[in-house]
Structures are given as structure tokens and as C-alpha cells.
Amino acid sequence: MVRSIKNPKKAKRKNKGSKKGDGSSSSSGPSMPAKVWQPGVDKLEEGEELQCDPSAYNSLHAFHIGWPCLSFDIVRDTLGLVRTEFPHTVYFVAGTQAEKASWNSLSIFKVSNISGKKREPVPTKSGDDESNMDSEDSDSDEDSDEEELEGPGAPILQLRKVTHEGCVNRIRAMTQSPHICASWGDTGHVQVWDFSSHLNALAESESESEVSQGPSNQAPLFKFGHKDEGFALDWSPLVTGRLLSGDCKSNIHLWEPTSGGTWNVDTTPYIGHIASVEDLQWSPTEADVFASCSVDGNIAIWDTRLGKSPAASFKAHNADVNVISWNRLASCMLASGSDDGTFSIRDLRLLKGGDSVVAHFEYHKHPITSIEWSPHEASTLAVSSADNQLTIWDLSLENDEEEEAEFKAKTKEEVNAPKDLPPQLLFVHQGQKDLKELHWHSQIPGMIVSTAADGYNILMPSNIQTTLPSDGP
Numbered sequence: 370m371v372r373s374i375k376n377p378k379k380a381k382r383k384n385k386g387s388k389k390g391d392g393s394s395s396s397s398g399p400s401m402p403a404k405v406w407q408p409g410v411d412k413l414e415e416g417e418e419l420q421c422d423p424s425a426y427n428s429l430h431a432f433h434i435g436w437p438c439l440s441f442d443i444v445r446d447t448l449g450l451v452r453t454e455f456p457h458t459v460y461f462v463a464g465t466q467a468e469k470a471s472w473n474s475l476s477i478f479k480v481s482n483i484s485g486k487k488r489e490p491v492p493t494k495s496g497d498d499e500s501n502m503d504s505e506d507s508d509s510d511e512d513s514d515e516e517e518l519e520g521p522g523a524p525i526l527q528l529r530k531v532t533h534e535g536c537v538n539r540i541r542a543m544t545q546s547p548h549i550c551a552s553w554g555d556t557g558h559v560q561v562w563d564f565s566s567h568l569n570a571l572a573e574s575e576s577e578s579e580v581s582q583g584p585s586n587q588a589p590l591f592k593f594g595h596k597d598e599g600f601a602l603d604w605s606p607l608v609t610g611r612l613l614s615g616d617c618k619s620n621i622h623l624w625e626p627t628s629g630g631t632w633n634v635d636t637t638p639y640i641g642h643i644a645s646v647e648d649l650q651w652s653p654t655e656a657d658v659f660a661s662c663s664v665d666g667n668i669a670i671w672d673t674r675l676g677k678s679p680a681a682s683f684k685a686h687n688a689d690v691n692v693i694s695w696n697r698l699a700s701c702m703l704a705s706g707s708d709d710g711t712f713s714i715r716d717l718r719l720l721k722g723g724d725s726v727v728a729h730f731e732y733h734k735h736p737i738t739s740i741e742w743s744p745h746e747a748s749t750l751a752v753s754s755a756d757n758q759l760t761i762w763d764l765s766l767e768n769d770e771e772e773e774a775e776f777k778a779k780t781k782e783e784v785n786a787p788k789d790l791p792p793q794l795l796f797v798h799q800g801q802k803d804l805k806e807l808h809w810h811s812q813i814p815g816m817i818v819s820t821a822a823d824g825y826n827i828l829m830p831s832n833i834q835t836t837l838p839s840d841g842p
Contacts, residue, residue, distance in 0.1 A: 428485030433824030436465035457483040464537020478528040530584035560589035615646030641679040653697040662690035698747035706737025761796040768792040
């Protein structure tokens with residue numbers, strides 16, 4: 370259930386320089402052999418500090434927009450369905466967690482000139498060019514070898530705001546019409562917004578970094594009040610305008626679009642949980658099927674054609690189930706993350722036979738706050754946790770001693786990695802505090818964006834292959 374950022378502090382500008390675990394790097398004095406640091410296992414001794422290895426990323430940038438954001442979404446754009454060349458441009462919507470209810474807003478913003486590097490899978494020489502990735506509003510991947518850097522210079526942030534009453538628990542952009550967004554407020558209301566004018570203005574603007582003077586007082590297209598606040602929200606990927614919202618009173622409501630540009634919300638809720646509904650996911654292949662997870666530890670599968678009770682319900686974890694993600698490339702796979710730090714993968718085809726768990730991981734020791742399958746690789750997913758780690762996993766990987774020995778020989782150095790890490794663990798990203806939500810960019814393979822109490826990170830790990838979308842089974 371760990372989800373809200375209460376009594377937050379507004380992000381402040383910071384001076385350039387090295388800082389523990391913030392993704393910055395500096396060089397002073399003779400270099401020592403690098404050591405892999407394991408959160409929750411290793412402890413920092415006095416005088417020690419964590420430093421990011423720039424060679425681990427093709428691109429790494431950080432920025433903030435003021436108040437922390439518990440939730441955001443990446444807005445689909447018209448710049449290309451599969452983009453692999455730097456510099457990149459990304460559009461976002463987000464909602465703030467301000468200290469006072471009246472200070473909150475919805476943010477529509479564009480980050481352009483996102484630079485990065487193309488690297489060889491195995492470095493041919495030791496990296497002497499260390500990057501300083503800490504700047505005032507955006508951190509950029511800079512390198513002394515300018516020929517390797519595509520799109521030099523810091524990213525450009527352009528931001529517009531819309532007034533929102535109360536903190537924003539969750540925000541989602543519609544897949545088919547990305548300018549239409551739904552927001553869940555801590556006031557107990559779900560609102561639908563049209564941000565087309567803001568997105569169009571951002572698309573036409575080529576100026577330097579700018580922030581709108583103040584939030585506009587735009588009225589929502591539609592508003593519906595639940596009996597309590599909530600966090601669960603999901604647009605249907607198959608039926609344009611169909612929406613689900615779930616609240617802390619265990620109620621789930623179905624929204625159906627009307628021809629008049631509004632919505633009919635079924636006031637009779639779907640009932641199947643005995644505690645707060647934390648997340649909702651539509652099936653990627655069946656228009657009437659969705660999944661829900663709850664503080665009661667259960668996951669339920671629903672079919673809207675069969676009434677207001679679950680078609681199936683099962684115990685998923687021994688603690689709150691915080692998040693779920695339905696694999697859009699392998700539609701039989703459902704991932705779930707729990708308050709006890711574990712996450713599981715289930716094959717829904719095995720539900721009738723009893724145990725449907727095909728993978729279960731206990732790597733994280735603190736609550737899972739976000740989980741999402743890659744839109745480009747059916748076996749890959751990303752996970753964020755309250756332990757301040759964002760991890761990337763490839764379920765197709767197995768431990769290969771011969772391959773590992775070959776890699777060590779090529780790098781001509783001992784890879785000082787812990788031996789007890791799961792072979793499926795592909796990447797660990799650190800440096801953010803109080804991680805809340807992550808999303809893959811569906812049009813830029815290998816790009817992940819995350820939000821935390823201290824702002825956003827845009828990252829592209831160097832060992833994530835930027836391939837074309839693969840076909841699911």
C-alpha cells in the first residue's frame with residue numbers, strides 16, 4: 370500500500386557536484402578498483418560514497434518540475450512509432466503532491482534534446498571519460514568525446530499547468546487519443562481532461578526551457594465522485610474511451626464513452642475485494658476482460674459480460690498487492706508486486722489447474738511500487754521499489770558459466786559482481802529517493818522514465834537491446 374508522498378518538500382535547484390547515490394560522478398586522485406554495491410546488503414563506511422558508472426547507460430538524464438509527482442504517464446506522439454536515433458523528444462502528463470491542496474496542478478510537459486550514446490556491448494578500452502550527470506533542472510550525459518554524443522547539450526524542458534483540486538493519486542493518458550487524460554484525486558473524484566491545446570502548443574514551440582507563468586483554470590470534460598479516494602485507473606487498449614476506476618472502499622466502476630463526448634459511469638460497482646483496490650489492468654486481447662489487485666492480497670479476473678462478480682479470484686501474495694501489469698506481447702502473462710517486496714509472474718492459462726506462478730522473486734526487501742512489462746520484449750519487465758531501486762528483469766535469461774567466462778576474458782578484468790544475484794536480473798538503477806512509478810516508452814525501445822520524491826529520471830541502460838518489437842507467443 371506504500372504509495373503517497375505526504376508533507377513533501379518542493380524540489381530545489383542543486384549545485385553541480387558529486388552526491389551520494391544521485392547518479393553523479395567525479396574523478397579525484399588515483400582510481401580504485403570498482404566494486405558492485407548491493408542495497409540492503411552492503412553498508413557505506415565513513416568516507417565512502419556511491420558513484421554512477423556512466424558506461425552502464427546509453428542515456429541518463431534527471432529533471433524536476435517542482436512538487437513531487439506520485440504518478441505520471443508518457444503521451445504517445447506522432448514523431449515515429451519506433452525511434453532509435455538521438456536526440457529524443459518525449460511528452461508527459463503528471464499530477465503533483467503539493468503541501469496544500471490548492472497548490473496542486475496537472476502538468477503537461479515536453480522534454481526535448483535528450484542526448485545519448487551508442488556503445489559497444491563489450492567496451493574495447495577502459496572508460497576514462499567520466500560524466501557529470503548533475504545539473505540544475507536537467508542532468509545530461511556529457512562526455513569529452515563529442516563524436517560519440519548524439520544531440521549534445523542539456524535536455525530542454527517546456528511545461529504547462531492546469532489547476533487541480535487536491536493531490537493527484539494517479540494519471541493516465543488514453544492510448545487511442547493521447548490528449549484525453551484521466552486523473553484520480555485524493556478528493557475522491559476521477560476527472561477526464563482534454564489537453565490537446567497544451568500538447569499542440571508544446572509541439573509548435575521550439576524555444577528554450579520554459580515554464581508557464583501559472584496554472585490555467587481549465588474545466589474537466591467529465592467528473593465522477595467515488596465514495597472514497599483511490600489509485601486504480603486504466604484505459605482500455607481495445608475500446609476507445611472505455612475506462613476503469615477503483616477506490617479504497619473496494620469498489621470498481623466501469624466508464625463507457627457516449628457519442629456526445631462524455632461518459633456513462635455505471636453507479637453499481639464491481640464487488641469482489643474486501644479491501645482497497647490498488648491497481649487495474651485491461652486485458653490486451655479481450656475487450657471485456659480486466660484484472661484487479663487489492664490490499665486483501667488477492668488478484669481477481671473479471672468479465673464484464675458475466676455480471677459484477679469476478680470470473681476468478683486467487684490469493685496472489687501474503688501481503689498487499691500494490692501493482693499489476695498485463696503483458697501485451699504475451700497476453701497469458703500477468704505480473705504482480707507486493708508490499709512485502711516480492712513480485713510474481715503468472716501464466717493465466719494455468720489458473721484452472723491451481724498454481725499458475727511461473728516465476729517468483731524476493732530480491733527487493735521493501736514494497737514494490739510499480740511494475741511494467743516492456744512493450745518491445747515479451748520476457749522483459751521493470752520493477753521499482755521503496756528500497757530506492759529500479760530493476761530490469763529478463764525472464765528468458767539463465768546462468769551461463771561459459772558465457773560469463775568469455776565476457777571476463779574480453780573485458781580483461783575480473784567482473785566483481787555478487788554471485789548470489791538472480792540470473793534474470795538484467796540491470797539495477799539507483800540514485801532516486803522514494804521511487805513511485807515507472808513507464809517504458811512504447812515508441813523509443815529501451816527507454817524508461819521514473820518518478821520519485823526528488824524528481825524524474827530518463828534512462829536507457831546500455832545492456833537493453835533497442836530492437837524492433839518482438840512478436841508475442
